[in-house]
Amino acid sequence: MPDAQTLWLISPELVLAIFGLAILLFAIIWRERVYGALAWVALVGLALALAAAVNLWGAHARLFAGMYAVDMFALFFKIVAPIAGILVVLISMDYLRERTRYRGEFFVLLTFAILAMMMMASSANLLMIFLSIEFLSYMSYLLTGFLREDRKSNEAAIKYLLYGAITSAVMLYGLSLLYGISGSLNLGDVALTFSKSADTSVQTLALVATALVLAGLGFKISLVPFHQWAPDAYEGAPTPVTAFLSVGPKAVGFAVLLRFTLTTLPGLPEFANYWTPLLVIISIATMTLGNLVALRQTNVKRLLAYSSIAQAGYMLIGLVAVNLGGSSPFSGLNGVLIYLFAYLFTNLGAFVCVIAIENATGIVEIPEYAGLVKRAPLVAALFIVFFLSLAGIPPTAGFVGKFFVFGAALREGFLVLAAIGVLNSVISVFYYFGVVRAAFFLEPKDTSPIRVAPLVTLSLVVTAAMVLLIAVYPEPLFNLAAWSMAMLK
Amino acid sequence: MLTVNHLIFLSAILFSIGAVGVLVRRNPLIMFMSIELMLNAVNLAFVAFARYLQNLDGQVFVFLILTVAAAEVAVGLAIIVALFRQRETIDVDEASILKG
Numbered sequence: 001m002p003d004a005q006t007l008w009l010i011s012p013e014l015v016l017a018i019f020g021l022a023i024l025l026f027a028i029i030w031r032e033r034v035y036g037a038l039a040w041v042a043l044v045g046l047a048l049a050l051a052a053a054v055n056l057w058g059a060h061a062r063l064f065a066g067m068y069a070v071d072m073f074a075l076f077f078k079i080v081a082p083i084a085g086i087l088v089v090l091i092s093m094d095y096l097r098e099r100t101r102y103r104g105e106f107f108v109l110l111t112f113a114i115l116a117m118m119m120m121a122s123s124a125n126l127l128m129i130f131l132s133i134e135f136l137s138y139m140s141y142l143l144t145g146f147l148r149e150d151r152k153s154n155e156a157a158i159k160y161l162l163y164g165a166i167t168s169a170v171m172l173y174g175l176s177l178l179y180g181i182s183g184s185l186n187l188g189d190v191a192l193t194f195s196k197s198a199d200t201s202v203q204t205l206a207l208v209a210t211a212l213v214l215a216g217l218g219f220k221i222s223l224v225p226f227h228q229w230a231p232d233a234y235e236g237a238p239t240p241v242t243a244f245l246s247v248g249p250k251a252v253g254f255a256v257l258l259r260f261t262l263t264t265l266p267g268l269p270e271f272a273n274y275w276t277p278l279l280v281i282i283s284i285a286t287m288t289l290g291n292l293v294a295l296r297q298t299n300v301k302r303l304l305a306y307s308s309i310a311q312a313g314y315m316l317i318g319l320v321a322v323n324l325g326g327s328s329p330f331s332g333l334n335g336v337l338i339y340l341f342a343y344l345f346t347n348l349g350a351f352v353c354v355i356a357i358e359n360a361t362g363i364v365e366i367p368e369y370a371g372l373v374k375r376a377p378l379v380a381a382l383f384i385v386f387f388l389s390l391a392g393i394p395p396t397a398g399f400v401g402k403f404f405v406f407g408a409a410l411r412e413g414f415l416v417l418a419a420i421g422v423l424n425s426v427i428s429v430f431y432y433f434g435v436v437r438a439a440f441f442l443e444p445k446d447t448s449p450i451r452v453a454p455l456v457t458l459s460l461v462v463t464a465a466m467v468l469l470i471a472v473y474p475e476p477l478f479n480l481a482a483w484s485m486a487m488l489k
Numbered sequence: 490m491l492t493v494n495h496l497i498f499l500s501a502i503l504f505s506i507g508a509v510g511v512l513v514r515r516n517p518l519i520m521f522m523s524i525e526l527m528l529n530a531v532n533l534a535f536v537a538f539a540r541y542l543q544n545l546d547g548q549v550f551v552f553l554i555l556t557v558a559a560a561e562v563a564v565g566l567a568i569i570v571a572l573f574r575q576r577e578t579i580d581v582d583e584a585s586i587l588k589g
Contacts, residue, residue, distance in 0.1 A: 176547075
C-alpha cells in the first residue's frame with residue numbers, strides 16, 4: 001500500500017482516474033438523463049487535476065521503484081494537459097449534442113486521455129513509456145472513431161489504429177533491444193550502460209534501438225516519415241477531437257522524446273555524430289513537407305493537419321540545438337517548452353474558430369468561408385490572430401516560441417537549419433492568409449449571420465487572450481520553462 | 490546448444506515476417522494478425538534477454554505486452570465492426586473517402 005506522501009504526489013492522476021470512472025458509472029446508470037451534466041463533471045475533474053498539479057509545483061521525487069518521475073519537467077506537462085482538456089470539453093458540448101446519442105462516454109475517454117498524457121510526462125522507465133503511450137493511443141483511436149454512424153470518422157479511426165499499432169510494435173522492438181543491451185528498464189541505468197561500454201557493437205546496436213524508438217515517438221508527434229496518418233485522422237475525426245489530437249499527443253510525445261533523448265543519449269559517444277544529423281534531416285523534411293502540402297489544401301481541417309505537422313518540425317529544431325550547459329537564455333529545451341505552450345493556445349484557438357463555423361453551418365471547406373467577416377466578425381478577426389501566431393509573426397505567442405527555438409539554432413551554429421525554418425514560416429503565411437483572404441475579401445453567397453454558442457465564444461476569447469498575453473507579458477512563461485528544465489540539467 | 494543469439498535471430502525473422510504481412514495484406518483482420526506476430530517477436534526477444542541477463546524485468550514486460558495487445562485487438566475489432574456496418578466490406582483499400 002503506497003504511503004500518503006506517494007498518493008499526494010500522484011494526486012492529479014488520482015483525481016482524473018476517479019472522475020473518469022465516476023463519469024463512466026453515471027453514464028451507464030442514468031444514461032440520457034445526465035449526459036448534459038457529465039461534461040460539467042469532467043470540467044470539475046480537469047480543473048481539480050490542474051489545481052493539484054499546480055499545487056505540486058517544486059516537487060522532485062521518483063516513485064514506484066524509480067518508474068515514475070514527479071519533477072518540474074513532468075509537472076509542466078501536467079499543467080498543459082488539463083488546460084487542453086478543459087478547452088476541448090468546452091468546445092465539444094454543442095458539437096456532440098447534434099451528432100451523437102452517446103455524449104457521456106466521450107467525456108470518459110477524454111478524461112482518461114488527459115490522464116494518459118500525465119502518465120507519459122512522468123514516465124522514467126521503458127515499461128512506463130510503453131504503457132502510457134499505448135493508453136493514450138487507445139483513447140485517441142476511440143475518440144477519433146467516436147461518431148460511429150459517420151463513415152469518415154470510422155475510416156479515420158481504422159487508419160489511425162493501423163498506423164499506430166505498427167509504429168508501436170516497431171518501438172517495442174527497439175525497447176527490447178535497449179533492455180538487452182543494458183539489462184535494465186530504467187532510463188537512468190540505460191544511460192549508465194551506454195556511457196560505460198566501449199564496445200563498438202554495443203554502440204551500433206544502441207543506435208539502431210534508439211532509432212526504432214524514435215519511430216514510435218515520431219508517430220505520436222507526427223514527424224515525417226511517420227506523419228501519413230495525421231491528415232486523414234484529423235479530417236475524419238470529430239472536430240473537437242481533431243483539436244485535441246493536434247495538441248495533446250504532440251505535446252506529451254515531445255515530453256517523452258525530450259526525457260528519453262536528454263537522459264539516455266548523452267552517454268553515447270556517437271550521439272552527436274549520428275543523432276544530430278538525423279534529427280536535422282527529420283526536422284527539415286517535416287517542416288518543408290508539411291508546409292508545401294498545406295499550400296494545396298481546401299479543407300480547413302486538413303490544412304490545419306499539415307500545418308501542425310510543420311509546427312512539429314519547428315519544435316524539433318529546439319531539440320537539435322539543445323545545449324543545457326551555460327546560462328544562455330537560448331538552451332533549446334526552453335524553446336521547445338515555450339513553443340509548446342504557445343502552440344497549445346494558438347492551435348486550439350484556430351480549431352475553436354473552425355468549430356464555431358462548423359457548428360452553425362457545417363462548413364469546413366475554405367472557399368465557403370467567403371465573406372465570413374460579414375457573417376461572424378469575431379470569429380473572422382480571431383482567425384487572423386491565431387494564424388499570425390501560427391506563422392510566428394509578432395505580437396503573438398507563436399513569435400515568442402519561434403524566437404527562442406530559432407535563437408537556440410543560431411547559438412549552436414545551425415545557420416542553415418534556422419534559415420530553412422524562417423523560409424518555411426514565410427511559406428506558411430501564404431496558406432494561412434488564403435483562409436483570411438476568403439474570409440475578408442470574397443463576397444459571400446449567403447449573408448445570414450452565424451450564431452456562435454456562448455461556450456465556444458468563451459473558449460475563443462480565452463485562447464485569443466492567452467495568445468496575446470504570452471506575447472506582451474512572457475516572463476512567467478520564461479520562468480516556468482526555466483524551472484521545468486532545471487531537473488534535466 | 491541454443492544461445493541468446495539464435496533466439497534474437499529468430500525474433501528478428503518473425504518480426505520481419507509480421508512487418509511484411511502488414512504491408513502487403515489489405516484485410517484489417519490479417520493485418521492485425523501480422524501485428525500480433527510482430528508483438529510476439531518482441532516478446533520472444535524480451536524473454537530471451539531476460540534469461541540471458543538472469544533478470545526478471547523482461548518477463549514482466551512480456552506479460553504487460555500480452556495484456557496491452559489484447560486491449561488493442563478489442564479496440565481494433567470494435568472499430569472494424571463499426572466500419573463493416575457502414576459499408577459491408579472491411580478492405581482497407583475501399584476505405585478511401587479521405588485521401589491520404
